[in-house]
Amino acid sequence: MTSLPPGSCCYQGVKHEGVAKGTLSRVGNFEVYTVQPEDRTPENAILILTDVIGHKFINVQLIADQLAQNGYFVIIPDLFDGDPIPLNRPDGFDIFAWRNGKHHPQGRSHLPENVDPVVEATIEELRNKHGFKKIGAIGYCFGAKYVVRHLRPDLGKIDVGFVAHPSFVDEEELRAITGPLAISAAETDTIFPVEKRHQSEVILREIGVPYQISLFSGVSHGFAVRADLDDRRSRYAKESTFFQNLRWFAEYLSGTREDKL
Template sequence: MSSNPPGSCCYKGVEHEGNSVGRVETVSDFEVYITEAKDKSKENGILILTDVIGHRFGNAQLIADSFAANGYFVFMPDLFYGDAIKMNRPDDFDIMKWLQGEYNEKKTAHTPPVVDPIVEKSIKEMREKHGVKKIGAVGYCFGAKYVVRFLKPGQIDVGYSAHPSFVEDAELEAIKGPFAISAAETDSIFPAEKRHHSEEILKKTGQPYQINLYSGVEHGFAVRGDPKNRVVQYAKESAFLQAVQWFEEHIK
């Protein structure tokens, strides 16, 4: 694997202050958070595929609004059919059981056979209903796997991820577009050996790639890092700017 399976670090962190300005709508059979550029332009879109805390997490919505403020139409679907993980669950919570759907009433798993159709419908909605011509996708932790899986012509044009998890070698080898990564110095899910392994795979794809390593931070810093910690806040803001610059180069 290019990154390890999710662990408890995937749902621990700090909630950020601020009020989101987007709206929640229903598309097909799932919710989506939508936020738009000031000029309402929809030519260039950002599809945000979240970590396990989901689309209603305030931190994620504030990030979505920030992409919108940079001129993008932003679409952030619920990947979990209302079964996102609440932040800072007790240590006895088993994320692998959650992935298999054991904690929700319908026993709906959170695996590619369930998540892929949500991503497919989101891309179709962005292109056909909203007229988005180019789609950049952002994947945080859990969502990074699906950015990689859909980074191909006619689906996602440009990809970016922060502290990825659960990405398979074959998925990364198959990308057909530019891909960037923000990595944490301390990360059991995407440790140095996985980062270096991913770099070797990315070299072979022939696609433009970028990997930035941020010191003094841990897995989840780009979404759930403590803003009162100056090192973490710098890394969080820098990772966001990395994504914006990546999309400016390869989309606009």
């Protein structure tokens, strides 16, 4: 495994302030948040696969809105069938019991057999209904696993991937990717620690896809979505990760980056 299972740091953090500009609708039997540019027709789409707080979390919706302002159609599916983990659950919350469906009304687990179909249906929606030929994806924590699992442009899935503080990614999943992947990592992260980060680097080098790994000091797991914006280092790392998103997708998804060196 190139990242470890999730823990309490996967649902702790700070709620950000803002008003979301997108809309909630449905794709089949699950809900999605979508937002697109107001001043242009987007050429490419970005799929955001969330951490366990889910698609209605204002923090991730604000990130989606910022991506839309930069020219992308953005969609965030509900990966959890209406059963996300509320932010800042008390100590002792059993995230593994949640993952196995303990809190879901029908006992539905949050394992690949239930999450993969949501990701696949969303990709199909983007390609067939909206007509996007190229799709980038961002995965935070829980969602990172599913960016990696579906980063297969050779199979018509995700073309370009970006993950931040990943969890639950298996070595076999990482070795199977065929598209560019960027990783944003925290200095303090018991789920994606130094040895797992180095292991991921070795695998990416061996399989030969374009990759980038950025490491931010002074921050911990979850910083890309749930950072305390009053903390200067956390804010810097979060904002830098967003700018890394833009440059990565401009280079490998849109092919529009202009070097000004």
